[in-house]
Amino acid sequence: DAKTTQPNSMESNEEEPVHLPCNHSTISGTDYIHWYRQLPSQGPEYVIHGLTSNVNNRMASLAIAEDRKSSTLILHRATLRDAAVYYCILFNFGNEKLTFGTGTRLTIIP
Amino acid sequence: KAGVTQTPRYLIKTRGQQVTLSCSPISGHRSVSWYQQTPGQGLQFLFEYFSETQRNKGNFPGRFSGRQFSNSRSEMNVSTLELGDSALYLCASRGGQGSYKNIQYFGAGTRLSVL
Numbered sequence: 001d002a003k004t005t006q007p008n009s010m011e012s013n014e015e016e017p018v019h020l021p022c023n024h025s026t027i028s029g030t031d032y033i034h035w036y037r038q039l040p041s042q043g044p045e046y047v048i049h050g051l052t053s054n055v056n057n058r059m060a061s062l063a064i065a066e067d068r069k070s071s072t073l074i075l076h077r078a079t080l081r082d083a084a085v086y087y088c089i090l091f092n093f094g095n096e097k098l099t100f101g102t103g104t105r106l107t108i109i110p
Numbered sequence: 111k112a113g114v115t116q117t118p119r120y121l122i123k124t125r126g127q128q129v130t131l132s133c134s135p136i137s138g139h140r141s142v143s144w145y146q147q148t149p150g151q152g153l154q155f156l157f158e159y160f161s162e163t164q165r166n167k168g169n170f171p172g173r174f175s176g177r178q179f180s181n182s183r184s185e186m187n188v189s190t191l192e193l194g195d196s197a198l199y200l201c202a203s204r205g206g207q208g209s210y211k212n213i214q215y216f217g218a219g220t221r222l223s224v225l
Contacts, residue, residue, distance in 0.1 A: 032209060043114075043200045043216030044153070049209065087153075091212050097143065097166050098202075098214060100153035 004088045009105040018075040020104055022088030025069045032091045033064060034098070035073050037084040044087065044100075047073065083108045112137065114217035116201050122223045128189040131220045135182050135203030141165075142184040143214060144176060147198040156199075159184055188222075196224045 005023040012018040024033065035047040048055055048062045050071075055062040061074040075082055087103040115134040123129050135142050143166075144156040155168040159178035178184045182203075188195055198221050202214035 032212065034212070036214075041218075043202070043219050044214075046213045046215065049213065051209070097155045097158060097168070098145075098153075099155065100145075102152055 004090060004101050006086070006088055006101060006104045008102065009107065011107045011109055012075075012078050013109050014080060015077055018078045018082070018106065020073040020075075020086050020088075020106065021070065022072070023070045024088070024090055027068050027090055028092065030092055033062065033068075033071050034089045034091050035060070035062065036087045036089065036098075036100075037082075038087070038103070039081075039084045047086070049091070078106075078108050080108050080110065082106065114201055114203050114215050116199075116217035116220050118220060119218065120221050120223075122225060123191050124225050125191055125193060127191050128187065129191060129222060131186045131188075131199055131201075131222075133184045133186070133201030133203075133217060135184070135201075136205065136215055139203035139205030139215075140182050141204045142178055142182065143202045143204075144184070144186050145200040145202065146170075147200060147219070148196075153200070156186070191224045193224050196222060198222075 032049050032051050034049040036044040037047050038044045048060050050062045063072045085103040085105050087100050089098050117132045141160045143158040145153050147153045158166040162178045173189045176186045198219045200216050200219045202216045204214045
């Protein structure tokens with residue numbers, strides 16, 4: 001399985017944008033980049049996914065590097081409820097399972 | 111639509127016993143996956159069922175087994191429990207269209223404690 005590398009932890013101030021990086025240098029052409037987050041005492045929650053182009057939805061934006069070896073999840077205006085562990089995962093149609101890494105623990109400072 | 115429902119939420123068992131966990135997927139979803147989450151190993155894939163057939167399997171011993179029923183509900187069984195089986199067991203279902211068919215929707219999990 002292709003691997004992803006994320007910082008163990010990050011802090012951000014409330015109401016400021018947050019940029020969560022992810023490196024995936026061994027990504028294959030058919031791997032989708034998925035982001036999930038896990039709030040305390042809950043199961044993981046889908047955030048966003050993309051293949052090559054940048055993506056936006058109501059929760060976040062996903063910026064994908066041109067060579068696809070890295071990506072950034074952008075929370076435009078962090079709130080205390082965004083404090084969670086964020087996982088960057090590569091999903092391949094052939095494998096069809098999520099391989100979670102250790103993720104980034106995001107702390108929001110009021 | 112109702113989300114993924116896992117029962118029970120909490121379980122306490124002793125070593126050597128067996129346990130069965132239940133998962134009801136989102137209505138219309140035919141794929142159900144199971145994951146184990148521990149502080150040391152993180153989230154690890156156990157297996158996936160689709161239309162009552164196991165389609166994918168992680169690296170877990172044969173003590174971990176599962177099945178899926180015709181209504182897509184799934185059960186996971188762990189036999190001969192060990193202390194190291196203490197974990198949060200998560201179930202996820204999927205069933206969208208196109209690239210969205212790979213999005214997994216997770217339940218809140220069953221926390222198993224083995225004493």
